[in-house]
Amino acid sequence: MKTWSEVAEVQPMVSKIITNSIMKDRISHAYLIQGARGTGKEAIAVLIAKVLFCENLDGVNPCLTCNACKRIDSHNHPDVHWIEPDGQSIKIEQIRNLQKEFTYSGLESDQKVYMIKGAETLTANAANRILKFLEEPSQKTTAIMLTENSQSILPTIRSRCQNIDLQPLNARRFQEKLIESGLNEASAKLMSALTNNLDEAMEWSQDEWFAEARKLVVQLIETFTDNSNDVYLFIHNHWLQHFKERIKIEQGIDLLLLAFKDILYSHLGNEESLVFFQQDERLERLSMYFSQEKLISILHGLLDAKRKLKQNVHPTLVMEQVTLQIER
Incomplete structure (x- = not known):
């Protein structure tokens, strides 16, 4: 999903909510995006980041070709920071390092974004540290937290984020995509019960x-x-x-x-x-x-x-x- 119109095909309500915010220049300082695997959490997070940094924004859509868009795609933008579980959890040391990075000015603008994948794996200390970060947001800081289970997130963190709930993908439609990609009907039914990610399903099938x-x-x-x-x-x-x-x-x-x-x-x-x-x-x-x-x-x-x-x-x-x- 590279554009908001593509997001709208699978998550119409989410696309409408976020694009309305973009048009009104009211992008939230913090998002909590919840959804099962394959529902588009990371793609939506990347789109939000591109909107904030794109050099040639076309309405609500990033151009996808500028230097900023390309570096965000490759997780190589100096002002877009990714935090992922270290082993089974996200630890307080990772959040401390993130906060230290945010004491410095942005390398290319005043805008900074941090993305937390698997936010439900934050340890108690790390979660409390993030909470303090959210309570005192910088005007140019945007937090995007991704989770499969928002109920595992501290209620105080949830209350400080705009909560975005992604709907499960249509199983029948996904099965049809798998069959179009070469799977037989039985394999397509099994894979659609295990994942919503087309690439993952094809990889497992082989x-x-x-x-x-x-x-x-x-x-x-x-x-x-x-x-x-x-x-x-x-x-x-x-x-x-x-x-x-x-x-x-x-x-x-x-x-x-x-x-x-x-x-x-x-x-x-x-x-x-x-x-x-x-x-x-x-x-x-x-x-x-x-x-x-x-x-x-x-x-x-x-x-x-x-x-x-x-x-x-x-x-x-x-x-x-x-x-x-x-x-x-």
Whole structure:
């Protein structure tokens, strides 16, 4: 999304709100942009920054070709500062360094912008430091905070920002884009359930790691149905060996959620909603093994596992706990 008209195609209300602000020269000193992955958070943040720095602004749209626009695209503009999680969180040292940068005059103008990606990962100390920054804004400073979960942000921070909520993308429209890009219908349905990002979906569809991840999900579920004592061995010898990083474990849990939802859909006769399994003998066998009550309990457990991962609980412990809950 390079222009506000392109933003309007997927986020019409957001485009209208921000372009009205631009036309009235009332760009906020702080934005909190919330939306799921792929809904356009970063693209909108970059557009706002370009509007502030573009050398040849055309109404509400940046020219996209001037030196400032190009450097913002490459994250190389001296007065546009990006803060991203260092590991699992954004730490107070990162905010201190940012504040130190902002004590100096802008290199090319009085305007300065800072973008915070993954704002929900701010540590308590870092969040309080940002709060003080927001309470005493410079006339030429614009803060843009990006998050997938604004409820994890301090209420005092939220209250000092203009909150921009992005709507989920239309799943059917996204599936059509994936099919146009070469995926079959089954793969398009699965990918659209996992991400709203076209490039990411295409990359995963061709990734051997992802193909193996799907196989491991099926193998793990079938291990539960064998009534054997091999589940914990499978978790340690296969699952955790493949899903090594925290973000990869989250992807594994997302796949498990989709798989168990499909088993529940099979119970309910809702075959059109299937995204992980095909309607075949395997799915019928799994739906006979897992009751509806048990499936609902498993889905709650998997959602709780995702929350624990976000809270930095050790991934091995998270998987052992969710395994124990499914086994009961």
